[in-house]
Amino acid sequence: MKNFLRTRIAAFVSLAVLALSYGIIGSYPVYELHHMKEWPFDLFIFGVIVIVIAGLAVGAKFAPSLTAAGYAIGFIAGYLFQYDYVVYADPDGNVKEMGNSLWIIWTYVLVGSILAGIIIDIIASAVKRSKNKSTVSENA
Numbered sequence: 001m002k003n004f005l006r007t008r009i010a011a012f013v014s015l016a017v018l019a020l021s022y023g024i025i026g027s028y029p030v031y032e033l034h035h036m037k038e039w040p041f042d043l044f045i046f047g048v049i050v051i052v053i054a055g056l057a058v059g060a061k062f063a064p065s066l067t068a069a070g071y072a073i074g075f076i077a078g079y080l081f082q083y084d085y086v087v088y089a090d091p092d093g094n095v096k097e098m099g100n101s102l103w104i105i106w107t108y109v110l111v112g113s114i115l116a117g118i119i120i121d122i123i124a125s126a127v128k129r130s131k132n133k134s135t136v137s138e139n140a
Contacts (some may be wrong), residue, residue: 011055014064015050021072033079039103040075043110045070050114054121062124063117070113078106 005012024030024045034040047067055064077115087097 003064004137007059008056011051011064014051014068015048017068018044018051021068021075025072025075026056034075034102035121036103039106043071043107047110047114054118059118060121063114066113066117066120067110068136070110073113074106074109077109078102078104081105 006075022040025034026040042062050067051064053102054060056069080101082105085099085101086095087099089095
């Protein structure tokens with residue numbers, strides 16, 4: 001049990017950081033910046049699922065950490081680089097509906113950081129296995 005907790009500490013810390021990030025970003029004062037009711041929560045739940053699967057079930061270290069960081073960094077990047085766009089305009093050119101790109105940027109940064117974490121975990125695992133093989137072959 002102690003070894004399980006020691007190897008899964010990155011997942012527990014990542015869950016705490018993700019919950020703190022959601023607590024700040026999902027709060028009412030920050031709501032005025034993004035005006036999204038469900039999307040921050042949806043991304044939070046997606047991040048929790050990734051951390052539970054990658055961190056707790058598999059024991060990965062980088063994917064949970066980058067998931068938690070990607071949530072907060074994605075919001076900041078989305079806020080800084082957001083732009084408004086026309087969703088729908090009538091044939092006369094009158095704008096009927098506008099959209100904002102904050103949620104798109106936020107989602108792409110989060111998904112990109114998750115994929116980067118998975119790739120880094122795969123590479124780190126392969127390097128660790130190759131080092132273990134070379135150590136075993138040297139001792140033989």
